[in-house]
Amino acid sequence: MxxxxxxxxxxxxxxxxxxxxxxxxxxxxxxxxxxxxxxxxxxxxxxxxxxxxxxxxxxxxxxxxxxxxxxxxxxxxxxxxxxxxxxxxxxxxxxxxxxxxxxxxxxxxxxxxxxxxxxxxxxxxxxxGGDKGPVDRRALLAIVHTYLAGLGMATDLAQLEKADDADLTTRLAMACPFSPDEKQVLLEAVNHAERCRLMTAMIQKELLMESSGSSIH
Incomplete structure (x- = not known):
């Protein structure tokens, strides 16, 4: 980066x-x-x-x-x-x-x-370049792939795998279709590790809501 x-x-x-x-x-x-x-x-x-x-x-x-x-x-x-x-x-x-x-x-x-x-x-x-601490990239990549696939959006996992931790979290935070308020939270995250945790939690919440909605019907 x-x-x-x-x-x-x-x-x-x-x-x-x-x-x-x-x-x-x-x-x-x-x-x-x-x-x-x-x-x-x-x-x-x-x-x-x-x-x-x-x-x-x-x-x-x-x-x-x-x-x-x-x-x-x-x-x-x-x-x-x-x-x-x-x-x-x-x-x-x-x-x-x-x-x-x-x-x-x-x-x-x-x-x-x-x-x-x-x-x-x-x-x-x-x-x-900001904080270079490690991020849980494996968990993030897995849940992002599931999330975007559910939205019909293609992901080039091979390309994302090549990115370093900072570049990976930056790309995904900017590209994923989060709400404006969620985007602001990601912008203000203190480091890449926190941004990664926040994205993972946001997507987990979205997938859980979708799953709950589907089960009701």
Whole structure:
């Protein structure tokens, strides 16, 4: 798992534009393709391309609580690593996760998009790849295969087996169809081992609910 250009703490911005995406999280070391079509986010990408290619992904929240109304308190700084433009004016970008942060305050917005002031202090270990402790990958892979097969989603277990523990948990946390609240819990997990345990428990609960529902009928 390699972070883009080995960014260091002194490279982290004091304010960052926010791409608010419900049900999607970006983890450090992971990457996410995004199709951009809203005018405010097209402007955001234009500005980011001229300012270090940095932006933040933060999940919106339904209530107005939290430090910044309408946004969860933890998000991820990302860096645009690929950019393309479609014939109808949309952008297709790939964003690589750099470091998580707590939202400290809202900064002045620009061109219709929001900006926040991030506090990276609690997550600086992300810059070095985070905690490298062992995860129960065998149990996770087995239950993920069962879960996704039940949803009709194919899994390339051979490819996942090749991934190291950090890459495995990052990929699955970002790709599996968990709820927005569950995704936020996974984003805020303190390390890969906890993220693995949480995913396993979430899937076990979902499979149990499906099994109970089937038995009723």
């Amino acid at each position: 390699t972070l883009p250009r080995g960014m260091q703490s002194q490279d982290l911005p004091g304010a960052v534009p926010v791409f608010a995406v419900a049900g999607a999280i970006l983890l450090p070391g992971g990457s996410m393709p995004l199709m951009v079509f809203e005018p405010r986010y097209l402007a955001l990408v234009d500005d980011a391309l001229g300012a270090g290619r940095l932006l933040a992904l933060v999940q919106p929240r339904e209530d107005e609580g939290g430090t910044v109304p309408g946004l969860h308190e933890v998000g991820t700084l990302g860096r645009i690593t690929a950019f393309g433009e479609t014939g109808d004016g949309r952008y297709l970008i790939t964003v690589a996760g750099v470091c998580r942060f707590r939202v400290k305050a809202e900064a002045e917005g620009r061109a219709g998009y929001r900006r926040v002031r991030p506090d990276f202090l609690a997550y600086l270990d992300d810059l070095a």
